[in-house]
Amino acid sequence: MYRDIFSTLHELSLRGAPFAIATVVEIEGSGSAKPGSKALIDGNARVILGWVGGGCVENMVRQEAMESIGDGRPRIVTVDLTDEVFGVGMPCGGVMKVYIEPVLPPPQLVIAGHGRIAETLAVLGQITGFSVTVADPSATREAFPKADRLVSAGFNSAEISIGPQTYVVVATQHKGDHLSIKKAIEGGAAYIALVASRTRAQLVFDYLAAAGIDESRLTQARVRAPAGLDIGAQTPEEIALSIMSEIVLVRRGGSGRTMLEAKGILLGGTASVPSD
Amino acid sequence: MFDEFLTRVAALRGSPFAIAIVVGFRPPVSGKPGDKAIIEANGQMWGWIGGGCAQPIVVREALRAIEEGKARLISIASTHNSEIEYGVINYPMTCHGGGAMEIYIEPVLPVPQLIVFGRTVAARALCKLAKAIGYDVIVAGPGLDGRLFHDADRLIGNRDVHDLDFARETYIVVSTQGEGDEEALEQALLTGVPYVSFIASRRKAERVLQFLKDRGIAPELLSRLKAPAGLDIRALGPEEIAVSILAEIILTRRSKKPPVQSDTLEAGYARPDVRDPICGMIVDSATAAYFSEYRSRTYYFCCAGCKQEFDAKPEAHATTLLAT
Numbered sequence: 001m002y003r004d005i006f007s008t009l010h011e012l013s014l015r016g017a018p019f020a021i022a023t024v025v026e027i028e029g030s031g032s033a034k035p036g037s038k039a040l041i042d043g044n045a046r047v048i049l050g051w052v053g054g055g056c057v058e059n060m061v062r063q064e065a066m067e068s069i070g071d072g073r074p075r076i077v078t079v080d081l082t083d084e085v086f087g088v089g090m091p092c093g094g095v096m097k098v099y100i101e102p103v104l105p106p107p108q109l110v111i112a113g114h115g116r117i118a119e120t121l122a123v124l125g126q127i128t129g130f131s132v133t134v135a136d137p138s139a140t141r142e143a144f145p146k147a148d149r150l151v152s153a154g155f156n157s158a159e160i161s162i163g164p165q166t167y168v169v170v171a172t173q174h175k176g177d178h179l180s181i182k183k184a185i186e187g188g189a190a191y192i193a194l195v196a197s198r199t200r201a202q203l204v205f206d207y208l209a210a211a212g213i214d215e216s217r218l219t220q221a222r223v224r225a226p227a228g229l230d231i232g233a234q235t236p237e238e239i240a241l242s243i244m245s246e247i248v249l250v251r252r253g254g255s256g257r258t259m260l261e262a263k264g265i266l267l268g269g270t271a272s273v274p275s276d
Numbered sequence: 277m278f279d280e281f282l283t284r285v286a287a288l289r290g291s292p293f294a295i296a297i298v299v300g301f302r303p304p305v306s307g308k309p310g311d312k313a314i315i316e317a318n319g320q321m322w323g324w325i326g327g328g329c330a331q332p333i334v335v336r337e338a339l340r341a342i343e344e345g346k347a348r349l350i351s352i353a354s355t356h357n358s359e360i361e362y363g364v365i366n367y368p369m370t371c372h373g374g375g376a377m378e379i380y381i382e383p384v385l386p387v388p389q390l391i392v393f394g395r396t397v398a399a400r401a402l403c404k405l406a407k408a409i410g411y412d413v414i415v416a417g418p419g420l421d422g423r424l425f426h427d428a429d430r431l432i433g434n435r436d437v438h439d440l441d442f443a444r445e446t447y448i449v450v451s452t453q454g455e456g457d458e459e460a461l462e463q464a465l466l467t468g469v470p471y472v473s474f475i476a477s478r479r480k481a482e483r484v485l486q487f488l489k490d491r492g493i494a495p496e497l498l499s500r501l502k503a504p505a506g507l508d509i510r511a512l513g514p515e516e517i518a519v520s521i522l523a524e525i526i527l528t529r530r531s532k533k534p535p536v537q538s539d540t541l542e543a544g545y546a547r548p549d550v551r552d553p554i555c556g557m558i559v560d561s562a563t564a565a566y567f568s569e570y571r572s573r574t575y576y577f578c579c580a581g582c583k584q585e586f587d588a589k590p591e592a593h594a595t596t597l598l599a600t
Contacts, residue, residue, distance in 0.1 A: 123408040127401070128515045229507070231523050232530025237409035245509055245523040252510035258524055262508040263478050 005038055008049050009103075016105040018043045020065035022052050022098050029081060029094015033057070041065035052098055057081070064100050074101040106131045107190070107251070110162070112155035112180050113171035114139045116236035117195060117243075121169060122147045124244040130167065135160050155180045162187025167247050169227065171195040178207040185213060185221040191250045193227035193243055201225035229256055284314055284322060285384070290444065292317045292385045294338035296325050299349070300378035305330075307377050317342055325379060333367050337381050347382040387412055388445040388529065391437060392428075393460035394452035395420050398475050401514035402449055403428050405522055414440065417452065417460065435463045438571075447471040447525045449505060457484050465497045471528045473505035473521060491551055553593045554582035570594050 012019050024037040032053050039050035045062045052061055057079050064077045079096045109130035111118045118134060125132040126146045134147045135155035144150060151159045155170070156179050162168065168184040168191065170177050177194060181204055184192045194201055204225070208218060228242030229249065248254075255262055285295070294315045298307040307326020314322045315338035325334055330352055337350050350365045353376035364378075389412040392399045399415060406413045407427045415425050416432040425431055435456070440446070446469040450460045453475070461484060464472045474481055481503035489498060506520030507527070553575050561567075566577040570590040577583040586593050 120408060124405065124519070127404055127408065128519060129513075229509075229523060231507075231527040233526055234530065235410075238526050241405075241409050241519065241522050241526060244519050245507060248511055248516050248519055249507075249509035252512055252516070254508040254510040257508050258502065258527070259504040259506050259508050259520075260502050263504060 005040070005050060008040060012040070012042075012048075013103060013105075018069045018102065018104045019048070020068050020100055020102045022050075022061045022065060022100045024052050024096060025076070025099045026097040027094065028096070033096070043069055053079075053096065057096065057098075061098055061100065064098075065102075068100050068102040069104070072102055072104055074099065076100075105165075108133060108163075108166045109169070109247070110135060110155070110160060110166055111169050111171060112136060112177070113169075113173065113195070114143060115171065115173075117240050118169075118171050119143050120237045120240035121171075121243060124240055128244065128248070133160065136172070156183060162189050164188050164190055167191040167251075169193045169195065169243060171227075173200075178204045178211075181223055182208060182211060182213065185217065185223070189221075191247055192221055192223045193246070194223060194225035195227045195239070195243075196225055198226070281312060281314070281323065288314070288316070288384075290386050290441070292342050292383065294341045294381055294383045296323075296334045296338055296379050296381045298325055298377055299380045300376075301326075302353075302376040305375035305377050307379075315339070315342075326377060330377065330379070334379060334381065337365065337379075338383075341381050341383040342385070345383055345385055347380070349378060349380050351378050352376060386444055388447060388525075389414060389440070390525070391416060391440070391446065391448045391464070393417050393435065393448070393450045393464060394455065395424070396451050396453045396455075396475075396514075398453070398514040398517055399449075399451040400424055401518040402451065402521060405515070405518040409522065417455070419455075435460055437463060437467065442467055442469060445529070447528070449473050449475065449521055451475045458487055461501070462488060462491070462493065465493060465501065468497070470500070471502065471525055472500055473502035473524065475505045475517065475521070476503060478504055552576065552578045552582050554585050 020041045022039045022041060024033045024035050027033065027035055033051060037050070037052050039052045039061065040048045041062055042048050045066050047058065047062065052058065060077060060079055064075060068075055077098045077100060079098065081094045081096060107130055109125040110133045111121055112135050114136045118136070122132050122134055122144050123146055132147045133149040133151060134144050135151040137152050137154055139150050139152065141150065151157065153159050154176070156176060162184055166187065166189045168189045170180045170193065172180065173196065177196065181192060181194055194204060196204065205218070209215070224246065227246070228239060229245045231242050231245070233239045233242040249256055296313045296315060298309050298311040301307060301309060305326055307330060311324050311326060313325045313334065315335055319335055319339060321331065321335055325331070333350065333352060337348060341348055348365055350367060352367045354368065387410050390406045391414045392402050394417050403413050403415055403425055404427055413428045414430045414432060415428045416435055416437050418434055420431050420433060422431060446467070448464040448467065448469055448471065450457065450464050450472070452460045461474060474484070476484070485498060485501065485503070502524065505524065506517060507523045509520050511517045511520040555578060561576045564576040566580055566583040568575050568583060568587055568590065571594065575586060575594070577586065
């Protein structure tokens with residue numbers, strides 16, 4: 001049984017499709033499931049394996065699993081087995097707690113370009129849990145030993161697909177960058193950054209406006225140029241780190257100020273504490 | 277010649293210096309294109325870039341390049357083109373031979389070193405990420421497992437970091453999470469480096485800081501502490517926390533705060549709030565009649581008995597000081 005669950009888990013995660021794991025963690029009174037009972041629920045709310053109880057319990061767990069896949073957060077669901085509202089026939093009696101955890105495919109970091117910024121960013125992305133794709137004709141395995149995928153046909157090829165879980169950094173520094181940004185906007189990428197001087201960035205924006213991407217869409221997409229948080233980064237490695245910080249900020253939220261300013265400590269009046 | 281030059285350059289790793297290369301010339305001058313020299317931060321020059329008149333100029337510009345961290349091109353000529361060449365620094369040629377030369381000067385600054393106290397998962401993530409952006413990483417603390425920190429440049433099996441080179445650009449992150457927080461923070465703050473941060477909740481940080489304050493650590497040092505560590509990017513998990521901390525380090529690095537004044541450091545502990553390491557009593561160091569020197573630090577005692585006990589086994593009390 002356990003073996004089945006874990007080998008199925010492994011298969012599912014390799015497939016890259018989202019799913020949720022439901023585990024009964026507590027049960028009072030009678031119920032057909034026991035603590036430790038598990039079920040896997042796929043992205044279409046189907047129970048693909050396991051058992052956490054039938055009828056009302058199953059429906060509730062499936063529904064919560066979908067929400068959990070949707071918002072990416074684990075949760076505990078308490079099912080009152082005496083409640084007739086959910087009952088299908090005779091209530092079993094008792095209370096059951098089910099822990100539901102979503103398993104989502106890793107977000108994609110797609111880097112267009114090569115060079116030191118791209119190389120460092122690929123490493124940082126890999127460490128922080130992204131599936132990293134480097135799209136560039138000159139990208140080599142030696143330069144990007146840890147990238148999940150190298151696409152030599154380039155960012156604008158059909159091999160690169162963009163979705164709401166894609167984070168795009170365009171660091172090509174050449175003529176194709178306006179096309180890359182256009183593609184990223186049209187694909188609805190979660191984050192789009194252009195590594196370029198102000199002059200170059202303006203040229204790209206002018207092109208986008210001329211290409212008929214209306215301003216509201218541009219504003220909504222929030223193309224970031226210059227890329228990265230304003231931390232005074234100078235070296236290519238520092239620039240890559242500032243971009244990674246911005247990606248985390250876009251993904252998670254936060255003010256971008258220092259934690260000390262945002263939630264600083266009070267020590268006998270020597271440090272200031274802005275309220276949360 | 278070239279091999280020897282590169283060998284010299286390699287040997288200087290870890291200290292700042294500049295390389296000067298003659299890139300253009302108009303005879304008669306003694307420096308030829310490709311002639312090069314190394315200039316160390318103390319102004320000492322090794323190599324050859326031509327005549328005596330060029331040398332002081334090169335040394336001067338090299339020291340500026342090291343100071344500002346920026347490369348430059350200088351032109352030494354008896355007459356300069358009236359058109360201003362952007363970014364080129366002009367000097368008059370003072371050698372009687374006349375002629376002209378152009379010299380490119382580039383600073384080579386050592387990479388910053390990051391000291392991480394602790395063996396937590398956050399410490400591991402920090403070590404990995406700091407290596408990814410090219411920093412030298414030293415991890416310090418008891419119980420380190422070398423396999424988990426295989427990418428670190430150096431591991432120190434205790435908290436004693438005093439033999440490290442603090443003249444170098446250094447950043448310290450305390451990631452002990454309950455394993456000797458106070459001891460590690462005290463060690464970290466006493467180094468006087470411009471950035472010390474503590475990975476902890478605000479509440480925990482407050483408690484630990486209050487403790488260190490009560491121990492009499494100078495307020496100038498305490499006020500340097502960044503706690504909680506990092507930027508507010510809602511970092512989730514050790515890797516993202518490490519990203520937010522490195523971002524804060526770069527921010528500190530580029531805003532160039534001066535290190536703590538050395539006289540503050542010598543005092544180390546604010547007077548008169550010092551604690552007797554034996555009984556824990558607060559004693560006035562200005563008037564204390566009993567004190568001992570141990571490892572270049574002065575310890576003060578309330579009475580002869582405490583001093584006697586300390587002197588009998590100073591290593592035990594100096595290190596367990598905070599545990600009491």
